[in-house]
Amino acid sequence: MKITAIETIVLRIPYTTGGSTQAEAWGGRAWATADVLLVRVSTDAGITGWGEAFGYNVIPATKAMLDEAIAPVVIGRDALAPEALQNELQQKLHIFGRGGPVIYALSGLDIALWDIVGKAAGQPLHRLLGGTTRERMTCYASLIRYGEPDVVAANVRRAVSDGFTAIKLHEITLPAIRAARDAAPDARLMLDVNCPWSLQEALAIAPALRAVNPFWLEEPVWPPEDFTALATVRARSGMAIAAGENAATLAQYHQMYAAGAVDISQPSPAKMGGVSELRKVFTLAAAHNVTVVPHTFYDGPAFLAGLHVSAVHQRDPFVEWRYFDLEAPLYGEAGRPVNGSVAIPQGPGLGMDPDPAVIAKYRAG
Ligand SMILES: [Mg+2]
Known part of the structure; x- marks a missing residue:
């Protein structure tokens, strides 16, 4: 089965969060809309796969x-060999970066190809990866940063009333x-504090953070790849340390685990190499006694990819759910948590395709 076309689709979907979407931003610009980069791969068998590369300001x-460097190379190649293609393209493109847009693009392609493999086999992705006896995964509500304590409290109460028993903050005060x-x-x-502190600052604030009894402390130090500093916070703070959404490829997780940097690792399917790389990271983590809870701060194919791989490999059935109220979800109600848990899709491939009406209405490129 040959790849015949790669199409990149930008969506800008308005959303609310129970607070200002302008108040705080990651990546240098406020997120006025939830910006998604979808990757649609077509084949000569008429099967279409959907992937997602990391979105927002880097789109x-x-x-x-994808359009100029990857599509010309992969058109005509075998759509049913995502891992081989991932390995080959990582090596071919390595001089342009071992993370960032190169790996984000390969991640989107890889997720789309695994969707195609599943559809060609008539099986859900989780079954191709080893299968699961689970039907649902517990979600934690991943809140945006609000800043104001009253607004934080109101949204925490809202998440609890929606049925979530686990909630992640992005507050830093x-x-x-x-x-x-x-x-x-x-x-x-x-x-989740998103890398604000030096090692010394992180150690200084640790006792106050520990007093609120967090389940984990995520990315406490700058820069995120300083695994020695993370390991020091882990050893001295008395809190479980989580990190990994800003790492990419198996090699970087190997370094992270070898340094003893984390209790919980958070590979991001749309940033670190897609399904092909994510499943290897789960295996590597198991050998290091590290828990993996993927970064799935997404609503589209990258969320579903993380859900399928987690359903197979994860000990604690626990996934991140971005706590946005999108004006139009890509999969309607089917892809959303109910009372704090989400169904593992049972259709072929990722199990669901994005709603064409949502794409038509919110397409911005
Ligand atoms: Mg995070």
Whole structure:
């Protein structure tokens, strides 16, 4: 089965979060809309696969990588050999980067190809990867950064009332973090601070963070690839340490685990190499006694990819759910959690295709 076309599709979907979407931003610009880069791969057998590469402000660079560097190389190649193609293209393109838009683009392609492999076999992706006895996965609500303690507390209560028993904050100030704990005394509460501190600063604030009894502390130090510093925080803070959404490829997770940097590792399917790389990371992590809870701060194919691989490999059935209220979800209600858990899709491939009406309405490139 040959690849006949690669199409990149940019969506900009308005959303609300129960707070201002302008107040805080990652990546240098506020996220006024949830911006998605879909990758549609067509084949000569008439089967179409859907992937997703990391979105938001980096979309123009990743889109150019796919359209101009990757598509011309992969058209005509075997659509049923995603891992072979992933390995080959990582090596061919390595001089342009071992992370960032190169690997984001390869991730989107890889997810689409695995969707095709599943559809060609008539089997859900999880079954091709080893299968699962689970039907649903527990979700944790991953909240945006609100800043204001009152708004944080209100949204934590909203997530609890939606049925979530585990909630992740992106707050970095103690009043906001304490407000969340007061609002949900019994919840499993995770603190994702997105690399704000030096090692010394992280160690200084650690006792106050530990007092709110977090389930994990995520990315406490800058830069994220300083695995020695992470290992030091892990050894001295008394908290479980999570990181990994800013690593890519198997080799970087190997370095992370060898350094003893994390208790929980968070490979991001749309950033680190797609399904092909993610399943290897799960195996590597098991050998190092590291838990993997993928970064699935997505609503589309990258969320489903993380869901399928996690369903097969993960000990704690626990996935990240981006707690946005999208104006139009890509899969309608079928892809959304109900009472804090989400169904593992049972259709072929990823199990669901994006809604064409949503694509038509929100397409922006
Ligand atoms: Mg994070």
